[in-house]
Amino acid sequence: MPEFLQLLPPEAARTLLFSNLPDPKIKYEKIETASSLGRVIAEDIFAPHSLPEFLRSTVDGYAVRARDTFGASDSMPAYLTLVDEIPMGSAPSQRIDSGQCGLIHTGGMLPPGADAVVMLENTQVVLGGDQPIPGSEIEIFRAVADGENVIQIGEDVKSGSVILKGGSRIRPAEVGGLMALGITQLSVAVKPKVGLISSGDEIIDPFKQTQPGQVRDINAYTLASLVTKTGGEPILYGIVPDIRADLESTARRALNECDVVVITAGSSASTRDMTADVIASLGAPGVLVHGINTRPGKPTILGVCNGKAVIGLPGNPVSALVNGYLFVMPIIEKLLVETPRPRPVVAAKLTVNLPSQAGREDWIPVKLISQSGKAQTYHAEPIFGKSNLIFTLTSADGLLRIPPDVTGYGAGETAEVVLF
Amino acid sequence: MPEFLQLLPPEAARTLLFSNLPDPKIKYEKIETASSLGRVIAEDIFAPHSLPEFLRSTVDGYAVRARDTFGASDSMPAYLTLVDEIPMGSAPSQRIDSGQCGLIHTGGMLPPGADAVVMLENTQVVLGGDQPIPGSEIEIFRAVADGENVIQIGEDVKSGSVILKGGSRIRPAEVGGLMALGITQLSVAVKPKVGLISSGDEIIDPFKQTQPGQVRDINAYTLASLVTKTGGEPILYGIVPDIRADLESTARRALNECDVVVITAGSSASTRDMTADVIASLGAPGVLVHGINTRPGKPTILGVCNGKAVIGLPGNPVSALVNGYLFVMPIIEKLLVETPRPRPVVAAKLTVNLPSQAGREDWIPVKLISQSGKAQTYHAEPIFGKSNLIFTLTSADGLLRIPPDVTGYGAGETAEVVLF
Numbered sequence: 001m002p003e004f005l006q007l008l009p010p011e012a013a014r015t016l017l018f019s020n021l022p023d024p025k026i027k028y029e030k031i032e033t034a035s036s037l038g039r040v041i042a043e044d045i046f047a048p049h050s051l052p053e054f055l056r057s058t059v060d061g062y063a064v065r066a067r068d069t070f071g072a073s074d075s076m077p078a079y080l081t082l083v084d085e086i087p088m089g090s091a092p093s094q095r096i097d098s099g100q101c102g103l104i105h106t107g108g109m110l111p112p113g114a115d116a117v118v119m120l121e122n123t124q125v126v127l128g129g130d131q132p133i134p135g136s137e138i139e140i141f142r143a144v145a146d147g148e149n150v151i152q153i154g155e156d157v158k159s160g161s162v163i164l165k166g167g168s169r170i171r172p173a174e175v176g177g178l179m180a181l182g183i184t185q186l187s188v189a190v191k192p193k194v195g196l197i198s199s200g201d202e203i204i205d206p207f208k209q210t211q212p213g214q215v216r217d218i219n220a221y222t223l224a225s226l227v228t229k230t231g232g233e234p235i236l237y238g239i240v241p242d243i244r245a246d247l248e249s250t251a252r253r254a255l256n257e258c259d260v261v262v263i264t265a266g267s268s269a270s271t272r273d274m275t276a277d278v279i280a281s282l283g284a285p286g287v288l289v290h291g292i293n294t295r296p297g298k299p300t301i302l303g304v305c306n307g308k309a310v311i312g313l314p315g316n317p318v319s320a321l322v323n324g325y326l327f328v329m330p331i332i333e334k335l336l337v338e339t340p341r342p343r344p345v346v347a348a349k350l351t352v353n354l355p356s357q358a359g360r361e362d363w364i365p366v367k368l369i370s371q372s373g374k375a376q377t378y379h380a381e382p383i384f385g386k387s388n389l390i391f392t393l394t395s396a397d398g399l400l401r402i403p404p405d406v407t408g409y410g411a412g413e414t415a416e417v418v419l420f
Numbered sequence: 421m422p423e424f425l426q427l428l429p430p431e432a433a434r435t436l437l438f439s440n441l442p443d444p445k446i447k448y449e450k451i452e453t454a455s456s457l458g459r460v461i462a463e464d465i466f467a468p469h470s471l472p473e474f475l476r477s478t479v480d481g482y483a484v485r486a487r488d489t490f491g492a493s494d495s496m497p498a499y500l501t502l503v504d505e506i507p508m509g510s511a512p513s514q515r516i517d518s519g520q521c522g523l524i525h526t527g528g529m530l531p532p533g534a535d536a537v538v539m540l541e542n543t544q545v546v547l548g549g550d551q552p553i554p555g556s557e558i559e560i561f562r563a564v565a566d567g568e569n570v571i572q573i574g575e576d577v578k579s580g581s582v583i584l585k586g587g588s589r590i591r592p593a594e595v596g597g598l599m600a601l602g603i604t605q606l607s608v609a610v611k612p613k614v615g616l617i618s619s620g621d622e623i624i625d626p627f628k629q630t631q632p633g634q635v636r637d638i639n640a641y642t643l644a645s646l647v648t649k650t651g652g653e654p655i656l657y658g659i660v661p662d663i664r665a666d667l668e669s670t671a672r673r674a675l676n677e678c679d680v681v682v683i684t685a686g687s688s689a690s691t692r693d694m695t696a697d698v699i700a701s702l703g704a705p706g707v708l709v710h711g712i713n714t715r716p717g718k719p720t721i722l723g724v725c726n727g728k729a730v731i732g733l734p735g736n737p738v739s740a741l742v743n744g745y746l747f748v749m750p751i752i753e754k755l756l757v758e759t760p761r762p763r764p765v766v767a768a769k770l771t772v773n774l775p776s777q778a779g780r781e782d783w784i785p786v787k788l789i790s791q792s793g794k795a796q797t798y799h800a801e802p803i804f805g806k807s808n809l810i811f812t813l814t815s816a817d818g819l820l821r822i823p824p825d826v827t828g829y830g831a832g833e834t835a836e837v838v839l840f
Binding site: 033034037051052053054058060087088089090091092105106107108109151155156157163164168171172173174175176177179180181182184200201202203204206207208209210211212213214215216217218219221222223224225226228229242266268269270315317321324341342344345346347368370378385386388389390391393394396397398419420 | 453457471472474480507508512525576588591592593594596597600620621622623626628630631633634636639642644648649662686691735737741766767788806810813816817818839
């Protein structure tokens, strides 16, 4: 197995792959902001106007000229005449002059002349009954500074400034920020098309009944779900028998129609070699990495053909999915020109010793057990089993990483677990 | 503001809310497994057959009777006669008797009689040429134990056992496990309908131009995105002016049509009080919590009316979204009867002091800055700004939590940041 003589560490393998991929040309499409959750913004978005567009009160109280309150205290209140109650949702009709104030609600627009708001609890109506009505005299027990309890025009965002950068993934907060500015449509990156090919004479369509020696295709479906989750569009090319010409023609068609091609090889060495041969034949530079120092996933093949990534994943379903996370996911993110955010990682204390090999990166399915009493403290319990058992992954909460420069962890040590 | 006299801690508030909600009656629907990502499994799923269904080799090599190899070593090899090459994807035609072996590929089916596989690298063809063909004599340099390099029938999953529990959220691995067993359709919980009502005279439809004093609705859209992300179905009831009869009739209609109702109140105290009155009038027991010891989100109202949760969130968009995460998300998960998994949390070192008040839970938007050289080490840099500025959230990677029993964190201390 000559391919395994030079096992690259996963990080170096990714770097080599990415350095052979051209800068992606983003394809845009315009969609409704209200249904843009999870999409990636194509280009910087600028504020069409300031937010807020007017001085807004942050409290219930009285809009005043701050200098009219200077020195006010419980023993020496200031006295102001109420001239108006400012209605919500429209411009105040009356100006506040010296010695005057206006009743204002949280979120209301400051009247011209006013520059601060005194909170209701620091005031009292002294003339004109209990309820403040125009003409009431208002006692002010506390001084306010210019701008106090007020959101300035443009304090949230200034007209013309960049509000969201190209490459940002839309979360609920981004949807809200866009709607706040009346940006009801936006340009997002078109979902990269990821062609998925399953190969292996033993693999059959999951909708069919198995015969002795046959297993149903798992990889096309786990990888399609991973692609969807990452923001790509999976395109299934079905199952190709272990015949080189068939695999090559299907792969060539996928390469033509998609932005990325992923072949899950049959599990034997000969079919893996065939996958490498096919990738080499599809275009330059062809196979870049054949064998990665990671477990599971050693037989992973990384290639670039005519400017597109072509990945050969091991047939074993756990290996294929874990290496989908390690290699296919970052390729999709690169094609989306996404600015990465921190990955969801939980620190957890190991319950047992986990040996590893120096230089190799291990990914071990673990169950996370919440420790009672202490929020967000977890124990990580490895799920043992041969690495080709898909149900070891369904019982796991995440994958514990043993980095290449660590020769394993002892029970009680804390390691990082990536939620998947 | 009498509602704020008794501020409940968020955890106690959630407990009180949940203890007043009846056990949800799950509504099922049948969907395609291939497009079930993110849905919640309605009931336990059993394996219709074992996986694998036959003894499978985990390596390329020779299927043997283990006892024929006992004692074999480099100096004392065992000699076996090759009788067959086992084709991938079909049952071996030939039985392996004592003194015999069969060439087998990774994933291949063991022939009757064989109980272990010797790896190719521990063998050599000694008679009949370089290539192993039927009749070749094979030298075995290493003994194998019974079952070595073999996956047993049912080792991944046993026929009739529970493979996925009701309440599990479908991830890529679950899709794969189901397809492996030919379960191409499954029952999932119907998405809970969450009715969203925005109130406030100052609030307008984001598709309209603002006039002085008006702001566009943010909350309906941030919360709709949050509901979608959590697995619910948002239903927008639009913007209701600050007129009690209007709010009550819209809320009553939403309560009739949905599983949960969320009202984002206008921001002034009077409209918040109106929201509480309306919730109280919709059905028993009505308002359970009015005022929560959290920042942002103090004016949050939790209620239950006729067995359904009715939540009043503050009008301030940051407060509404943060409290949507704290209260609306768990309600949806409860309605889905979801078994919770660990939330994505990152531990990060604070760059500045963050004071808090004993008893209060604070949620502070932070940017996470990856520390070069060390993977998964982050500094958390708070994004300061008044709590009603939506763009403080869009610039954040997550929300840093200051628990109620902590009176703040010092610079350099490590705190947990929830990614959102």
